[in-house]
Amino acid sequence: MPELLVSIWEAVDLPLAIFLVINLLLVTASLLVYAERVVSAFIQERSGPNRVGPRGILQPFADVFKLIFKEDIVPTAGNGFVHSLAPVLMVVIAMSTVAVIPFAGTAEAGPVVIADVSVGLLLILAMTSISVYGITLAGWSSNSKYSLLGGLRSSAQMISYELAMGAAALSVVLYAGSLSIFDIVESQNHLGSFFGWNIFRNPVGFVVFAVCALAETNRAPFDLPEAEQELVGGYHTEYSGMKFGMFFLAEYVNLWIASMVTATLFLGGYLLPGQSLLVEWFGLGGLLLTALQMVALVAKTAFFAFCFIWIRWTLPRFKYDQLMTLGWKYLLPISIANIFVIALIVTAYVLLGGDPPSPFSL
Amino acid sequence: MLETFLFFVFAVLSVVGALGMLISRSPVAAALWMVQVMLAIACLYLTLNAAFIGVVQVLVYAGAIMVLFLFVIMLLNLEDMPSVGGIDWRKVVAGVLGVAVLAQLLALVVVRFGAIPDAPSAEEAVAATDVPYLGVALLTEHAFTLQIVGVLLLAATIGAVVLAKKRFV
Numbered sequence: 001m002p003e004l005l006v007s008i009w010e011a012v013d014l015p016l017a018i019f020l021v022i023n024l025l026l027v028t029a030s031l032l033v034y035a036e037r038v039v040s041a042f043i044q045e046r047s048g049p050n051r052v053g054p055r056g057i058l059q060p061f062a063d064v065f066k067l068i069f070k071e072d073i074v075p076t077a078g079n080g081f082v083h084s085l086a087p088v089l090m091v092v093i094a095m096s097t098v099a100v101i102p103f104a105g106t107a108e109a110g111p112v113v114i115a116d117v118s119v120g121l122l123l124i125l126a127m128t129s130i131s132v133y134g135i136t137l138a139g140w141s142s143n144s145k146y147s148l149l150g151g152l153r154s155s156a157q158m159i160s161y162e163l164a165m166g167a168a169a170l171s172v173v174l175y176a177g178s179l180s181i182f183d184i185v186e187s188q189n190h191l192g193s194f195f196g197w198n199i200f201r202n203p204v205g206f207v208v209f210a211v212c213a214l215a216e217t218n219r220a221p222f223d224l225p226e227a228e229q230e231l232v233g234g235y236h237t238e239y240s241g242m243k244f245g246m247f248f249l250a251e252y253v254n255l256w257i258a259s260m261v262t263a264t265l266f267l268g269g270y271l272l273p274g275q276s277l278l279v280e281w282f283g284l285g286g287l288l289l290t291a292l293q294m295v296a297l298v299a300k301t302a303f304f305a306f307c308f309i310w311i312r313w314t315l316p317r318f319k320y321d322q323l324m325t326l327g328w329k330y331l332l333p334i335s336i337a338n339i340f341v342i343a344l345i346v347t348a349y350v351l352l353g354g355d356p357p358s359p360f361s362l
Numbered sequence: 363m364l365e366t367f368l369f370f371v372f373a374v375l376s377v378v379g380a381l382g383m384l385i386s387r388s389p390v391a392a393a394l395w396m397v398q399v400m401l402a403i404a405c406l407y408l409t410l411n412a413a414f415i416g417v418v419q420v421l422v423y424a425g426a427i428m429v430l431f432l433f434v435i436m437l438l439n440l441e442d443m444p445s446v447g448g449i450d451w452r453k454v455v456a457g458v459l460g461v462a463v464l465a466q467l468l469a470l471v472v473v474r475f476g477a478i479p480d481a482p483s484a485e486e487a488v489a490a491t492d493v494p495y496l497g498v499a500l501l502t503e504h505a506f507t508l509q510i511v512g513v514l515l516l517a518a519t520i521g522a523v524v525l526a527k528k529r530f531v
Binding site (some may be wrong): 079082117118119122123125126128129130132133136137139140148151152155156158159162178179 | 390394397413414417418420421424425426429430432433436437493
Protein backbone atom coordinates (compact mmCIF):
# COMPACT_ATOMS: atom_id res chain seq x y z
CA MET A 1 0.00 0.00 0.00
CA PRO A 2 2.71 2.58 0.81
CA GLU A 3 4.18 2.00 -2.65
CA LEU A 4 0.83 2.88 -4.18
CA LEU A 5 0.60 6.03 -2.05
CA VAL A 6 4.13 7.03 -3.04
CA SER A 7 3.42 6.53 -6.72
CA ILE A 8 0.17 8.51 -6.44
CA TRP A 9 2.07 11.30 -4.67
CA GLU A 10 4.74 11.29 -7.38
CA ALA A 11 2.03 11.61 -10.02
CA VAL A 12 0.23 14.53 -8.37
CA ASP A 13 2.92 16.52 -6.56
CA LEU A 14 3.94 18.62 -9.57
CA PRO A 15 0.37 19.41 -10.72
CA LEU A 16 -0.47 20.22 -7.10
CA ALA A 17 2.50 22.60 -6.86
CA ILE A 18 1.48 24.28 -10.13
CA PHE A 19 -2.12 24.63 -8.89
CA LEU A 20 -0.88 26.17 -5.66
CA VAL A 21 1.48 28.61 -7.39
CA ILE A 22 -1.16 29.78 -9.88
CA ASN A 23 -3.69 30.39 -7.13
CA LEU A 24 -1.13 32.19 -5.00
CA LEU A 25 -0.38 34.39 -8.00
CA LEU A 26 -4.08 35.21 -8.35
CA VAL A 27 -4.30 36.19 -4.68
CA THR A 28 -1.06 38.17 -5.02
CA ALA A 29 -2.49 40.06 -7.98
CA SER A 30 -5.53 41.14 -5.98
CA LEU A 31 -3.30 42.15 -3.08
CA LEU A 32 -1.20 44.19 -5.51
CA VAL A 33 -4.32 45.96 -6.80
CA TYR A 34 -5.14 46.87 -3.20
CA ALA A 35 -1.53 47.91 -2.56
CA GLU A 36 -1.55 50.11 -5.63
CA ARG A 37 -4.72 51.86 -4.48
CA VAL A 38 -3.44 52.38 -0.95
CA VAL A 39 0.02 53.59 -2.02
CA SER A 40 -1.42 55.94 -4.64
CA ALA A 41 -3.88 57.30 -2.07
CA PHE A 42 -1.02 57.86 0.36
CA ILE A 43 1.09 59.63 -2.29
CA GLN A 44 -1.84 61.81 -3.38
CA GLU A 45 -2.98 62.44 0.22
CA ARG A 46 -6.37 60.81 -0.28
CA SER A 47 -8.17 58.27 1.89
CA GLY A 48 -8.09 55.50 -0.69
CA PRO A 49 -10.32 52.42 -0.49
CA ASN A 50 -12.10 52.31 2.91
CA ARG A 51 -15.65 51.08 2.23
CA VAL A 52 -15.49 47.35 1.37
CA GLY A 53 -14.36 45.32 4.35
CA PRO A 54 -11.95 46.48 7.06
CA ARG A 55 -9.73 49.26 5.65
CA GLY A 56 -11.11 48.47 2.20
CA ILE A 57 -9.17 45.21 1.95
CA LEU A 58 -12.00 43.53 0.00
CA GLN A 59 -12.01 46.23 -2.70
CA PRO A 60 -10.18 44.08 -5.35
CA PHE A 61 -12.74 41.29 -4.90
CA ALA A 62 -15.58 43.79 -5.30
CA ASP A 63 -13.89 44.95 -8.53
CA VAL A 64 -13.64 41.40 -9.83
CA PHE A 65 -17.32 40.67 -9.06
CA LYS A 66 -18.32 43.87 -10.83
CA LEU A 67 -16.27 42.85 -13.90
CA ILE A 68 -17.71 39.32 -13.97
CA PHE A 69 -21.29 40.61 -14.00
CA LYS A 70 -20.67 43.21 -16.71
CA GLU A 71 -21.73 42.49 -20.28
CA ASP A 72 -19.00 41.20 -22.57
CA ILE A 73 -19.05 43.27 -25.76
CA VAL A 74 -17.20 42.12 -28.90
CA PRO A 75 -16.88 44.76 -31.66
CA THR A 76 -18.88 43.55 -34.67
CA ALA A 77 -16.37 44.92 -37.16
CA GLY A 78 -13.44 43.29 -35.41
CA ASN A 79 -12.10 39.74 -35.40
CA GLY A 80 -14.02 37.92 -32.68
CA PHE A 81 -11.69 34.95 -32.28
CA VAL A 82 -8.51 37.01 -31.95
CA HIS A 83 -10.39 39.45 -29.72
CA SER A 84 -11.04 36.60 -27.28
CA LEU A 85 -7.60 35.04 -27.73
CA ALA A 86 -5.60 38.16 -26.80
CA PRO A 87 -6.49 38.41 -23.06
CA VAL A 88 -5.99 34.65 -22.65
CA LEU A 89 -2.51 34.94 -24.18
CA MET A 90 -1.65 37.77 -21.80
CA VAL A 91 -2.64 35.84 -18.68
CA VAL A 92 -1.16 32.49 -19.74
CA ILE A 93 2.21 33.96 -20.68
CA ALA A 94 2.33 36.10 -17.56
CA MET A 95 1.63 33.10 -15.34
CA SER A 96 3.98 30.61 -17.00
CA THR A 97 7.14 32.66 -16.48
CA VAL A 98 7.09 31.88 -12.77
CA ALA A 99 7.69 28.18 -13.53
CA VAL A 100 11.45 28.62 -13.93
CA ILE A 101 12.06 30.80 -10.87
CA PRO A 102 13.42 28.84 -7.90
CA PHE A 103 11.60 29.62 -4.63
CA ALA A 104 14.25 28.09 -2.39
CA GLY A 105 17.21 25.79 -2.58
CA THR A 106 20.74 24.93 -1.54
CA ALA A 107 23.73 23.83 -3.55
CA GLU A 108 23.50 20.36 -1.94
CA ALA A 109 19.74 19.77 -2.12
CA GLY A 110 19.04 21.46 -5.43
CA PRO A 111 16.34 24.02 -6.18
CA VAL A 112 12.69 24.13 -5.14
CA VAL A 113 11.27 24.99 -8.54
CA ILE A 114 8.48 23.87 -10.85
CA ALA A 115 10.68 23.41 -13.93
CA ASP A 116 14.47 23.29 -13.54
CA VAL A 117 15.38 24.34 -17.10
CA SER A 118 19.02 24.60 -18.15
CA VAL A 119 18.25 27.69 -20.23
CA GLY A 120 15.85 29.28 -17.74
CA LEU A 121 17.02 32.86 -18.24
CA LEU A 122 16.54 32.62 -22.00
CA LEU A 123 13.10 31.15 -21.39
CA ILE A 124 12.16 34.19 -19.31
CA LEU A 125 13.39 36.52 -22.07
CA ALA A 126 11.49 34.49 -24.69
CA MET A 127 8.29 34.65 -22.62
CA THR A 128 8.73 38.40 -22.27
CA SER A 129 9.22 38.78 -25.99
CA ILE A 130 6.11 36.81 -26.97
CA SER A 131 3.91 38.54 -24.41
CA VAL A 132 3.79 41.48 -26.82
CA TYR A 133 1.42 39.43 -29.02
CA GLY A 134 -1.37 39.75 -26.48
CA ILE A 135 -1.32 43.55 -26.56
CA THR A 136 -0.71 43.84 -30.32
CA LEU A 137 -3.50 41.39 -31.20
CA ALA A 138 -5.88 43.06 -28.75
CA GLY A 139 -5.18 46.35 -30.51
CA TRP A 140 -5.66 44.93 -33.99
CA SER A 141 -8.72 42.74 -33.40
CA SER A 142 -10.74 45.58 -31.82
CA ASN A 143 -10.85 47.40 -35.18
CA SER A 144 -10.54 50.76 -33.45
CA LYS A 145 -7.87 53.34 -34.19
CA TYR A 146 -7.13 54.00 -30.52
CA SER A 147 -6.66 50.31 -29.83
CA LEU A 148 -4.50 49.83 -32.90
CA LEU A 149 -2.26 52.78 -32.01
CA GLY A 150 -1.91 51.43 -28.48
CA GLY A 151 -0.96 48.00 -29.79
CA LEU A 152 1.57 49.41 -32.23
CA ARG A 153 3.17 51.60 -29.58
CA SER A 154 3.41 48.62 -27.30
CA SER A 155 5.14 46.38 -29.84
CA ALA A 156 7.61 49.14 -30.80
CA GLN A 157 8.35 49.81 -27.13
CA MET A 158 8.81 46.18 -26.16
CA ILE A 159 11.09 45.39 -29.10
CA SER A 160 13.22 48.42 -28.29
CA TYR A 161 13.66 47.61 -24.61
CA GLU A 162 14.08 43.86 -25.09
CA LEU A 163 17.59 44.38 -26.49
CA ALA A 164 18.87 46.37 -23.54
CA MET A 165 17.14 43.94 -21.17
CA GLY A 166 18.79 40.95 -22.84
CA ALA A 167 22.18 42.67 -22.69
CA ALA A 168 21.73 43.44 -18.98
CA ALA A 169 20.74 39.81 -18.34
CA LEU A 170 23.83 38.70 -20.26
CA SER A 171 26.10 40.55 -17.84
CA VAL A 172 24.56 38.44 -15.05
CA VAL A 173 25.21 35.29 -17.08
CA LEU A 174 28.88 36.28 -17.39
CA TYR A 175 29.27 36.19 -13.60
CA ALA A 176 27.34 32.94 -13.17
CA GLY A 177 28.73 31.15 -16.23
CA SER A 178 25.34 29.49 -16.72
CA LEU A 179 21.88 30.24 -18.11
CA SER A 180 20.14 28.28 -15.35
CA ILE A 181 18.34 30.56 -12.87
CA PHE A 182 19.35 28.28 -9.97
CA ASP A 183 23.05 28.56 -10.91
CA ILE A 184 22.68 32.33 -11.23
CA VAL A 185 21.23 32.59 -7.72
CA GLU A 186 23.83 30.24 -6.23
CA SER A 187 26.63 32.23 -7.91
CA GLN A 188 25.58 35.16 -5.71
CA ASN A 189 25.99 33.06 -2.56
CA HIS A 190 29.42 34.20 -1.38
CA LEU A 191 30.98 37.04 0.57
CA GLY A 192 28.47 36.40 3.35
CA SER A 193 25.89 36.08 0.56
CA PHE A 194 25.20 39.78 0.75
CA PHE A 195 28.02 41.66 -0.94
CA GLY A 196 28.13 38.91 -3.55
CA TRP A 197 24.68 39.84 -4.81
CA ASN A 198 24.67 41.10 -8.36
CA ILE A 199 23.34 44.50 -7.35
CA PHE A 200 26.79 45.12 -5.81
CA ARG A 201 28.83 43.26 -8.43
CA ASN A 202 26.92 44.72 -11.36
CA PRO A 203 25.11 47.96 -10.38
CA VAL A 204 24.91 49.31 -13.94
CA GLY A 205 23.29 46.12 -15.17
CA PHE A 206 20.81 46.32 -12.31
CA VAL A 207 19.70 49.85 -13.17
CA VAL A 208 19.37 49.02 -16.88
CA PHE A 209 17.46 45.82 -16.14
CA ALA A 210 15.08 47.48 -13.69
CA VAL A 211 14.27 50.28 -16.17
CA CYS A 212 13.71 47.75 -18.96
CA ALA A 213 11.54 45.58 -16.71
CA LEU A 214 9.39 48.65 -16.05
CA ALA A 215 9.13 49.30 -19.79
CA GLU A 216 8.30 45.68 -20.58
CA THR A 217 5.40 45.67 -18.12
CA ASN A 218 4.00 48.82 -19.81
CA ARG A 219 3.75 50.65 -16.51
CA ALA A 220 4.19 54.34 -15.90
CA PRO A 221 6.37 56.15 -16.85
CA PHE A 222 6.33 53.75 -19.83
CA ASP A 223 2.53 53.41 -20.15
CA LEU A 224 2.27 54.95 -23.60
CA PRO A 225 0.25 51.98 -24.95
CA GLU A 226 -2.61 52.99 -22.67
CA ALA A 227 -2.11 56.75 -22.48
CA GLU A 228 -5.60 57.95 -21.46
CA GLN A 229 -5.25 61.49 -22.74
CA GLU A 230 -4.57 60.60 -26.37
CA LEU A 231 -5.71 56.96 -26.74
CA VAL A 232 -8.83 56.67 -24.49
CA GLY A 233 -7.80 53.31 -22.98
CA GLY A 234 -5.16 52.21 -25.48
CA TYR A 235 -5.17 48.57 -26.53
CA HIS A 236 -8.00 47.60 -24.17
CA THR A 237 -10.39 50.40 -25.17
CA GLU A 238 -12.84 47.94 -26.75
CA TYR A 239 -12.75 45.38 -23.95
CA SER A 240 -15.34 45.06 -21.24
CA GLY A 241 -16.30 42.65 -18.53
CA MET A 242 -13.94 39.88 -17.50
CA LYS A 243 -11.85 40.15 -20.69
CA PHE A 244 -10.81 43.58 -19.51
CA GLY A 245 -10.38 42.01 -16.09
CA MET A 246 -7.90 39.55 -17.58
CA PHE A 247 -5.77 42.39 -18.95
CA PHE A 248 -5.96 43.96 -15.52
CA LEU A 249 -4.93 40.66 -13.91
CA ALA A 250 -2.09 40.15 -16.40
CA GLU A 251 -0.76 43.64 -15.68
CA TYR A 252 -0.43 42.91 -11.97
CA VAL A 253 0.91 39.39 -12.46
CA ASN A 254 3.48 40.85 -14.84
CA LEU A 255 4.40 43.46 -12.26
CA TRP A 256 4.91 40.74 -9.66
CA ILE A 257 6.90 38.51 -12.02
CA ALA A 258 9.08 41.40 -13.19
CA SER A 259 9.86 42.21 -9.56
CA MET A 260 10.56 38.55 -8.86
CA VAL A 261 12.93 38.22 -11.83
CA THR A 262 14.74 41.42 -10.88
CA ALA A 263 15.06 40.20 -7.30
CA THR A 264 16.28 36.78 -8.49
CA LEU A 265 18.88 38.09 -10.91
CA PHE A 266 20.21 41.02 -8.92
CA LEU A 267 19.17 40.74 -5.27
CA GLY A 268 20.18 37.16 -4.60
CA GLY A 269 16.76 35.63 -5.23
CA TYR A 270 15.85 33.30 -2.39
CA LEU A 271 19.18 33.80 -0.60
CA LEU A 272 18.86 35.04 2.97
CA PRO A 273 21.10 38.01 3.74
CA GLY A 274 24.19 36.40 5.23
CA GLN A 275 22.90 32.91 4.53
CA SER A 276 26.31 31.25 4.30
CA LEU A 277 27.26 32.70 7.72
CA LEU A 278 23.95 31.62 9.28
CA VAL A 279 24.44 28.11 7.93
CA GLU A 280 28.02 28.03 9.18
CA TRP A 281 27.39 29.46 12.68
CA PHE A 282 23.93 28.15 13.59
CA GLY A 283 23.74 25.05 11.41
CA LEU A 284 20.63 26.43 9.75
CA GLY A 285 19.17 23.98 7.29
CA GLY A 286 16.31 21.74 6.32
CA LEU A 287 12.72 22.92 6.21
CA LEU A 288 13.36 26.01 8.34
CA LEU A 289 15.94 27.27 5.85
CA THR A 290 13.59 26.55 2.93
CA ALA A 291 10.74 28.44 4.59
CA LEU A 292 12.98 31.39 5.45
CA GLN A 293 14.28 31.47 1.86
CA MET A 294 10.73 31.63 0.52
CA VAL A 295 9.98 34.49 2.89
CA ALA A 296 13.16 36.24 1.73
CA LEU A 297 12.18 35.91 -1.93
CA VAL A 298 8.67 37.23 -1.28
CA ALA A 299 10.07 40.13 0.78
CA LYS A 300 12.52 41.14 -1.95
CA THR A 301 9.83 40.83 -4.61
CA ALA A 302 7.39 42.88 -2.55
CA PHE A 303 10.05 45.55 -2.12
CA PHE A 304 10.52 45.86 -5.88
CA ALA A 305 6.76 45.78 -6.47
CA PHE A 306 6.42 48.66 -4.01
CA CYS A 307 9.17 50.57 -5.84
CA PHE A 308 7.39 50.04 -9.17
CA ILE A 309 4.11 51.36 -7.71
CA TRP A 310 5.97 54.27 -6.11
CA ILE A 311 7.58 55.14 -9.45
CA ARG A 312 4.24 54.97 -11.23
CA TRP A 313 2.65 57.57 -8.95
CA THR A 314 5.73 59.81 -8.88
CA LEU A 315 7.01 60.16 -12.43
CA PRO A 316 5.09 61.67 -15.38
CA ARG A 317 4.76 59.71 -18.61
CA PHE A 318 7.50 59.88 -21.25
CA LYS A 319 6.91 61.38 -24.65
CA TYR A 320 7.38 58.95 -27.53
CA ASP A 321 10.69 60.45 -28.73
CA GLN A 322 12.04 60.43 -25.17
CA LEU A 323 11.09 56.77 -24.89
CA MET A 324 12.98 55.85 -28.05
CA THR A 325 15.97 58.05 -27.16
CA LEU A 326 16.25 56.47 -23.73
CA GLY A 327 15.98 52.94 -25.08
CA TRP A 328 18.23 53.10 -28.11
CA LYS A 329 20.69 55.91 -27.37
CA TYR A 330 21.28 55.43 -23.65
CA LEU A 331 20.25 52.04 -22.27
CA LEU A 332 21.48 49.88 -25.15
CA PRO A 333 25.01 51.39 -25.45
CA ILE A 334 25.34 51.49 -21.65
CA SER A 335 24.40 47.84 -21.27
CA ILE A 336 26.74 46.77 -24.09
CA ALA A 337 29.61 48.71 -22.49
CA ASN A 338 28.64 47.08 -19.19
CA ILE A 339 28.93 43.61 -20.73
CA PHE A 340 32.40 44.54 -21.96
CA VAL A 341 33.52 45.77 -18.52
CA ILE A 342 32.09 42.72 -16.72
CA ALA A 343 33.71 40.40 -19.26
CA LEU A 344 37.07 42.10 -18.55
CA ILE A 345 36.57 41.69 -14.78
CA VAL A 346 35.64 38.02 -15.12
CA THR A 347 38.56 37.38 -17.46
CA ALA A 348 40.95 39.08 -15.04
CA TYR A 349 39.71 36.86 -12.19
CA VAL A 350 39.99 33.74 -14.30
CA LEU A 351 43.53 34.67 -15.34
CA LEU A 352 44.53 35.39 -11.73
CA GLY A 353 43.06 32.04 -10.71
CA GLY A 354 40.53 33.65 -8.39
CA ASP A 355 37.08 32.12 -8.06
CA PRO A 356 34.39 34.61 -7.01
CA PRO A 357 34.45 37.74 -9.14
CA SER A 358 33.23 40.59 -6.99
CA PRO A 359 34.58 44.11 -6.52
CA PHE A 360 34.35 43.62 -2.74
CA SER A 361 36.70 40.67 -2.70
CA LEU A 362 39.60 42.63 -4.19
CA MET B 363 7.80 7.47 -25.86
CA LEU B 364 6.07 10.67 -24.79
CA GLU B 365 8.68 12.69 -26.66
CA THR B 366 8.08 10.76 -29.87
CA PHE B 367 4.33 11.31 -29.51
CA LEU B 368 4.81 15.04 -28.85
CA PHE B 369 7.21 15.28 -31.78
CA PHE B 370 4.51 14.11 -34.17
CA VAL B 371 1.87 16.33 -32.54
CA PHE B 372 4.06 19.40 -33.10
CA ALA B 373 5.07 18.22 -36.57
CA VAL B 374 1.39 18.10 -37.53
CA LEU B 375 0.81 21.49 -35.91
CA SER B 376 3.66 23.07 -37.87
CA VAL B 377 2.41 21.64 -41.19
CA VAL B 378 -1.13 22.80 -40.40
CA GLY B 379 0.25 26.26 -39.59
CA ALA B 380 2.19 26.39 -42.85
CA LEU B 381 -0.90 25.39 -44.86
CA GLY B 382 -3.01 27.92 -42.98
CA MET B 383 -0.50 30.65 -43.80
CA LEU B 384 -0.66 29.77 -47.49
CA ILE B 385 -4.44 29.50 -47.62
CA SER B 386 -5.58 32.42 -45.44
CA ARG B 387 -6.60 35.54 -47.35
CA SER B 388 -6.01 38.09 -44.58
CA PRO B 389 -2.37 39.18 -44.13
CA VAL B 390 -2.68 39.36 -40.32
CA ALA B 391 -4.16 35.85 -40.18
CA ALA B 392 -1.32 34.62 -42.40
CA ALA B 393 1.22 36.18 -40.02
CA LEU B 394 -0.49 34.51 -37.06
CA TRP B 395 -0.36 31.10 -38.76
CA MET B 396 3.34 31.79 -39.33
CA VAL B 397 3.75 32.40 -35.60
CA GLN B 398 2.19 29.00 -34.98
CA VAL B 399 4.73 27.43 -37.36
CA MET B 400 7.60 29.11 -35.49
CA LEU B 401 6.32 28.00 -32.08
CA ALA B 402 5.65 24.44 -33.28
CA ILE B 403 9.17 24.22 -34.71
CA ALA B 404 10.56 25.48 -31.40
CA CYS B 405 8.64 22.68 -29.65
CA LEU B 406 10.08 20.20 -32.18
CA TYR B 407 13.57 21.27 -31.09
CA LEU B 408 12.56 20.79 -27.46
CA THR B 409 11.33 17.25 -28.11
CA LEU B 410 14.68 16.58 -29.82
CA ASN B 411 16.54 17.55 -26.61
CA ALA B 412 17.82 20.83 -28.09
CA ALA B 413 16.47 23.16 -25.39
CA PHE B 414 18.81 26.04 -26.21
CA ILE B 415 17.97 26.10 -29.91
CA GLY B 416 14.26 25.73 -29.16
CA VAL B 417 14.21 28.69 -26.79
CA VAL B 418 16.32 30.81 -29.13
CA GLN B 419 13.88 29.96 -31.93
CA VAL B 420 11.05 31.42 -29.82
CA LEU B 421 13.13 34.42 -28.77
CA VAL B 422 14.36 35.37 -32.25
CA TYR B 423 11.70 34.22 -34.71
CA ALA B 424 8.45 34.27 -32.73
CA GLY B 425 9.49 37.07 -30.38
CA ALA B 426 11.31 39.52 -32.61
CA ILE B 427 10.96 38.82 -36.32
CA MET B 428 7.27 37.89 -36.41
CA VAL B 429 6.40 40.82 -34.13
CA LEU B 430 8.06 43.13 -36.66
CA PHE B 431 6.15 41.44 -39.51
CA LEU B 432 2.88 41.91 -37.65
CA PHE B 433 3.83 45.51 -36.81
CA VAL B 434 4.43 46.39 -40.46
CA ILE B 435 1.31 44.55 -41.69
CA MET B 436 -0.83 46.41 -39.15
CA LEU B 437 0.76 49.76 -40.04
CA LEU B 438 0.08 49.24 -43.75
CA ASN B 439 -3.55 48.31 -42.97
CA LEU B 440 -3.71 45.89 -45.91
CA GLU B 441 -6.99 44.75 -47.42
CA ASP B 442 -7.81 41.05 -47.49
CA MET B 443 -6.88 39.30 -50.71
CA PRO B 444 -9.86 38.42 -52.94
CA SER B 445 -11.02 34.89 -52.17
CA VAL B 446 -10.20 32.23 -54.69
CA GLY B 447 -13.02 31.62 -57.19
CA GLY B 448 -12.78 28.07 -58.48
CA ILE B 449 -9.93 25.62 -58.07
CA ASP B 450 -7.86 25.15 -61.20
CA TRP B 451 -7.46 21.36 -61.17
CA ARG B 452 -4.73 21.44 -63.81
CA LYS B 453 -2.53 23.41 -61.38
CA VAL B 454 -3.31 20.97 -58.56
CA VAL B 455 -2.31 18.01 -60.74
CA ALA B 456 0.83 19.84 -61.84
CA GLY B 457 1.72 20.53 -58.20
CA VAL B 458 1.22 16.90 -57.15
CA LEU B 459 3.35 15.68 -60.07
CA GLY B 460 6.05 18.21 -59.21
CA VAL B 461 6.19 17.02 -55.61
CA ALA B 462 6.34 13.40 -56.81
CA VAL B 463 9.31 14.15 -59.09
CA LEU B 464 11.09 16.04 -56.30
CA ALA B 465 10.53 13.12 -53.92
CA GLN B 466 11.98 10.69 -56.45
CA LEU B 467 15.04 12.87 -56.96
CA LEU B 468 15.62 13.25 -53.22
CA ALA B 469 15.16 9.52 -52.66
CA LEU B 470 17.71 8.89 -55.41
CA VAL B 471 20.19 11.28 -53.80
CA VAL B 472 19.72 9.66 -50.38
CA VAL B 473 20.06 6.10 -51.72
CA ARG B 474 22.96 6.89 -54.05
CA PHE B 475 25.07 9.05 -51.78
CA GLY B 476 23.80 8.03 -48.35
CA ALA B 477 23.16 11.66 -47.49
CA ILE B 478 21.34 11.03 -44.20
CA PRO B 479 23.85 10.80 -41.33
CA ASP B 480 23.27 8.50 -38.39
CA ALA B 481 21.09 10.09 -35.73
CA PRO B 482 23.16 11.02 -32.66
CA SER B 483 22.24 9.47 -29.34
CA ALA B 484 20.28 11.54 -26.84
CA GLU B 485 23.42 12.23 -24.75
CA GLU B 486 25.36 13.38 -27.82
CA ALA B 487 22.49 15.62 -28.88
CA VAL B 488 22.28 17.23 -25.44
CA ALA B 489 26.05 17.76 -25.34
CA ALA B 490 26.07 19.29 -28.83
CA THR B 491 23.45 21.91 -27.94
CA ASP B 492 25.02 22.68 -24.59
CA VAL B 493 25.59 26.43 -24.42
CA PRO B 494 29.33 26.38 -23.49
CA TYR B 495 29.96 23.79 -26.21
CA LEU B 496 28.16 25.95 -28.80
CA GLY B 497 30.07 29.04 -27.67
CA VAL B 498 33.46 27.37 -27.89
CA ALA B 499 32.66 25.85 -31.28
CA LEU B 500 31.49 29.20 -32.66
CA LEU B 501 34.54 31.10 -31.44
CA THR B 502 37.19 28.53 -32.40
CA GLU B 503 36.16 26.09 -35.12
CA HIS B 504 33.73 28.41 -36.89
CA ALA B 505 35.36 31.76 -36.01
CA PHE B 506 35.89 32.75 -39.64
CA THR B 507 32.27 31.95 -40.60
CA LEU B 508 31.09 33.92 -37.58
CA GLN B 509 33.12 36.94 -38.72
CA ILE B 510 31.67 36.70 -42.22
CA VAL B 511 28.12 36.52 -40.86
CA GLY B 512 28.88 39.54 -38.68
CA VAL B 513 30.10 41.55 -41.68
CA LEU B 514 27.05 40.47 -43.67
CA LEU B 515 24.67 41.63 -40.92
CA LEU B 516 26.58 44.92 -40.60
CA ALA B 517 26.29 45.47 -44.35
CA ALA B 518 22.55 44.80 -44.17
CA THR B 519 22.19 47.26 -41.29
CA ILE B 520 24.13 49.97 -43.11
CA GLY B 521 22.10 49.32 -46.25
CA ALA B 522 18.85 49.70 -44.30
CA VAL B 523 20.06 52.99 -42.78
CA VAL B 524 21.11 54.30 -46.22
CA LEU B 525 17.70 53.40 -47.67
CA ALA B 526 15.92 55.01 -44.73
CA LYS B 527 17.97 58.22 -45.02
CA LYS B 528 17.42 58.54 -48.77
CA ARG B 529 15.05 61.34 -49.75
CA PHE B 530 12.46 60.08 -52.18
CA VAL B 531 11.41 63.17 -54.14
